[in-house]
Amino acid sequence: MFKIRRSRDFQHVLLSSPQEEQFNKLHDRFLCSGLGKIYRAVPWDEMAWALGLAEAEMGPRPIFSPRCKVAGMFLMHYVGCSDRKLVEGLNGKPDRHFFQSIYLGAERLVNHKIGSVVRCELEAKLDMGTVQKALYGNWSAYIDGRPATDMDATC
Template identity: 40%
Template sequence: MAKIVNISEIHPTLGFTEFDILEKYRKSFNESELGKLHSVFPFECMAKAAGLSDRRLGRRNRFSPSAKIALMVLKAYTGFSDRQLVEHLNGNIHYQ
């Protein structure tokens, strides 16, 4: 399966700061359909209610508990397969 690349891991190597493009992307996310969904769902509360925790033994989780819930909502909302969702996570900054 394809590896998910987190934009925050490569952000320092991207030339966003010169033109404030990253800030424009953040603003455009809030105005996008997915951004509106993000503002409606209480992902933190849902993660706590589901008993998800950051503190586990073993390797570090790729996603926070609230991000896991957000991925489930995103997958149901878009109707993507696992492979399609990974492609969009890697290729669409609004999905990050």
């Protein structure tokens, strides 16, 4: 079994100068894309907290961080893909690595049920009121004049 590394944990340590420059160019290009704009607009850590997700304090570190799990569900909805297509996209598209804050390197995911497992975990912890407060707290400056805010709970 291979080990997936979170991009935040290692990108400045393992990459040599030419690779780091290429990585930074890819990341900058990602931030300018539609997906990158969503990535910057969503309060990922607040969403993970609102969903009751936290880093494991004991035992081995899970492959996906709480932020990565929430981002994966956003990504599935944004792209309109199935669990299998999500994993295939993670295996082949660097933008999706950036969106989920992971880096697979030369390794590939083979378990196409990851999306279902994460979706079930989030569903069990979902409290719509807390999620709405987290989103409204971040976006209230942009929706001041609106008397109501709608939210879709389907994934």
